[in-house]
Amino acid sequence: MATPEGKGLARKAWESYVGVINKKIYPSVAPFIEPALQPLGRQVVEDLIGFWVMWHLYGGFEGLERFGMHPSTIWRKVARFRKITGQHPDEFEMPGITIDAKAYWRSAGKKVGRRPR
Secondary structure: OOEOOEOOHHHHHHHHHHHHHHHHHHHHHHHHHHHHHHHHHHHHHHHHHHHHHHHHHHOHHHHHHHHOOOHHHHHHHHHHHHHHHOOOOOOOOOOOOOOOHHHHHHHHHHHOOOOOO
């Protein structure tokens, strides 16, 4: 075995398949597929941003668990976040957005009730 891919036969077959799809099929179906996928893409972005904000406001895994999120849901969302962004929510920085959890909780206590324990 020359590489972790072995001889690379599966990779070559996949790249050949993708090449054909990208050249022949994608241009003809793109006008139909892209409008259908855009709402899904928006939903994924919304979900990721919301999870990232909650992760920081509630103090990570244990805080989200105390908030009422099931541990397997948290693991699944962390895995999805890492898959899409390449980083853990703790390490990810969103350009243009900063989170001041103390200010949020001071304000939230007045507007939506007390901070979770």
